[in-house]
Amino acid sequence: MSAAVTQENGLDLAHWMQPMLADIEQALSRWVGVEAPEQLGEAMRYAVLDGGKRLRPLLVLAACEAVGGRRDAALRAACAVELIHAYSLVHDDMPCMDNDVLRRGKPTVHVRFGEAQALLAGDALQALAFELIAPAEGEAAQVPAAMQARLCSLLARAxxxxxMAGGQAIDLASVGLQLSEDQLRQMHRLKTGALLQGSVLMGAACGETGDATREALAAYGAALGLAFQVVDDILDVVADSATLGKTAGKDAAADKPTYVSLMGLEGARAYADQLAQEAHAALARCGLADTRALAALADQVIRRSH
Amino acid sequence: MSAAVTQENGLDLAHWMQPMLADIEQALSRWVGVEAPEQLGEAMRYAVLDGGKRLRPLLVLAACEAVGGRRDAALRAACAVELIHAYSLVHDDMPCMDNDVLRRGKPTVHVRFGEAQALLAGDALQALAFELIAPAEGEAAQVPAAMQARLCSLLARAxxxxxMAGGQAIDLASVGLQLSEDQLRQMHRLKTGALLQGSVLMGAACGETGDATREALAAYGAALGLAFQVVDDILDVVADSATLGKTAGKDAAADKPTYVSLMGLEGARAYADQLAQEAHAALARCGLADTRALAALADQVIRRSH
Structure with missing residues (x-):
């Protein structure tokens, strides 16, 4: 994330994030690939560590904080959701999918470790996500079973x-097709939105919330999830590969429908702003005392330059 | 499974299995791929329905029955473990892994639906496994949360x-190498054994059991899991592709270490018999009143001709 800090709501986001990110990185390093066979573990760690903005884990922790939830459960959920994200990137980059060779400025996993190992590493990362959420007895037995079950349910569905997998399948089937705005929105609601919204809901599931709060947080997560994709489409057009750390312009090159191809650049920017407002409006009605971190993360998503 | 029935322990296995298999097929058909985007759902159902001996689900249901556990939870766990098995076959068959075109007598998923869709279908099947185990509130809320969490933990670990994924990674790294019997056993303990043993433990987790019972069932599952692989290696040598429903002789062709290459055919057969005896001995000390179905399933594994 950039050093430019959202301060308008009174929260120094960079300051808030610092210990959160440290905890996330430490936990991922402690949990990922350490008990795996050598090459598999190496590929898993390569895919997950030392890269990524950790937006999804931060959303989990921010939502948990907003509801006054259990931090131990949230840290596990935060890492789990990042593992799902990381595995999806590994598989997405493979030759049979996007065939991408560059990710976060490094060779992609299949380039570095071979396709078979990349396939297995992705599979193992998905399993590990659920293992983190439902640790064996003894390891984190203090997290209530009902919370573990709810987190498992939310993560699996997302x-x-x-x-996510459903959205990718729609994406795959839509290359070269003319999608309506509704169809495009439905694809992205699944492909990227489901896991971002799921992150918020998982954070909330680490505490006690009423239905109205949960619904408002779901609306926040849905708006943020769509905004993320709209901004992604904008960046694919306006940024270069070095800034993005991945191949720029590839959606247009692949003839994939995007918000920019549908609405134009200015139209997409206006839509992103509208979604940001929807996210803030949802937070305003969620009935929680302090949603400043969630609000600042939404602003960060809209403003990010890479 | 063949019509030849193990009757020596007083149980007619075919008769016992019939309603179990009907429930499993019906549940899989009800749960797999129905709310997925069209092509993805079709690929998921193709990978799972109308094929397979359902050994893992039967182990779950038999273990649940032996401990007097909850049938509703066990049916979910049974389907979940079959989905993990099915997804592993889909990914295993892909060109970057075994590059196999025939499975259960049908074209493999990537041959029928393309590689990208096969990759996604496998990924979605793994997620669905965990979704079945931890259903959203309302759907199967009567399964105790502690049971859901325990099932999630066991499945993720297996x-x-x-x-399983770790075992596949070791397998991948061992092609062309000379493995010792210990190394071969460790690979198979993970690759096929973990999910077979996990099936038994998940069935047991649908009821209340003491540590001694759980340990004995774990030993039963471990012996059965190894026996399964030894028999698989034997069949790879002695059976033809038509009987197997998959390509025969491919382990030897790929220069993969097997129990037959290590022990010879007769040695491997003797080892399978010894493992069957270990499985029966474990059942004899588990302290449960009726383990006839588990015993008969172990015999079936040793005797299966396809």
Whole structure:
């Protein structure tokens, strides 16, 4: 994340994030690939560590903080959701999908470790996500079972055919097609939105919340998730590969429908701003005392330059 | 499974299995791929339905029955473990892994639906496994949360880097190498054993059991898991592709170490018999009143001809 700090809501986001990010990195380093066979573990760690903005884990921790939830459960959920994100990138980059060779400025996992190992590393990362959420007895037995079950349910739904994997399948089937705005929104709601919204809901599930709060946080997560994709489409057009740390312009090159191709650049920017306002409006009605970190993360998503 | 029935322990296995298999097929058909985008759902159902001996689900249900556990939880766990097995076959068959075109007598998923869709279908099947185990509130809220959390933990561990995916990674790294019997056993303990043993433990987790019972069932599952692989290696040598429903002789062709290459055919057969005896001995000390179905399933594994 950039050093430019959102201060308008009274929260120094960079200051808030610092210990959160340190905890996330430390936990990921402690949990990922350490008990795996050598090459597999190395590929898993390569895919996850030392890269990424950790937006999804930060959303989990911010939502947990907003509801006054259990930090130990949230840290596990935060890492779990990042593992799902990381595995999806590994598989997405493979030759049979996007065939991308560069990710976060480094060779992609299949370039570095071979396709078979990349496939397995992605598979193992998904399993590990659920292992983190439901640790074996003894390891984190203090997290209530009902919370573990709820987190498992939310993560599985966000990751699967009704979530991320389903969105990727729609994306795959839509190359070269003319999608309506509704169809494009539905694709992205699943492909990137489900896991971002799931992050917020998982953070909230680490505490006690009423239905109205949960619904407002779900609306916040949905708006933020769509905004993220709209900004991604904008950046794919306006930024270069060095800034992005991945291949720029590839959506247009692949003839994929995007918000920019549908609305034009200015139209997409206006839509991103509108979604930011929706996210803030949802926070305003969620009934929680302090949602400043969630608000600042939404602003960060809109303003990010890479 | 064949019509030849193990009757020596007083249980008609075919008769016992019939309603179990009907429930498993019906549940899989109800749960797999139905709310997925069209092509993805089709690929998921193709990978799972109308094929397979359902050994893992039967182990879950038999273990649940032996401990007097909850049938509703066990049916979910049974389907979940089959989805993990099915996804591993889809990914295993892909060109970057075994590059196999025939599975259960049908074209493999990537041949039928393309590589990208096969990759996504496998990913979505793994997520769905965990979704089945931890259903959203309302759907199966009667399964105690502690049971859901325990099932999630067991399944994740059996599927991941310390289980199936880890075993596949060792397998990948061992092609062309001379493995010792210990190394071969460790690979198979993870690659196929972990999920078979996990099936038994998940069935047991659907009820209340003491530590001694759980340990004995774990020993049963470990012996059965190894026996399964030894028999698989034997069949790879002695059976033809039509009987197997998959390409025969491919381990030897790929220069993969097997129990037959290590022990010879007769040695491997003797080892399978010894493992069957270990499985029965474990059942004899588990302290449960009726383990006939588990015993008969172990015999079936040793005797199966396809």
């Amino acid at each position: 990751a699967g055919a009704r979530g | 599927a991941g880097a310390r289980g």
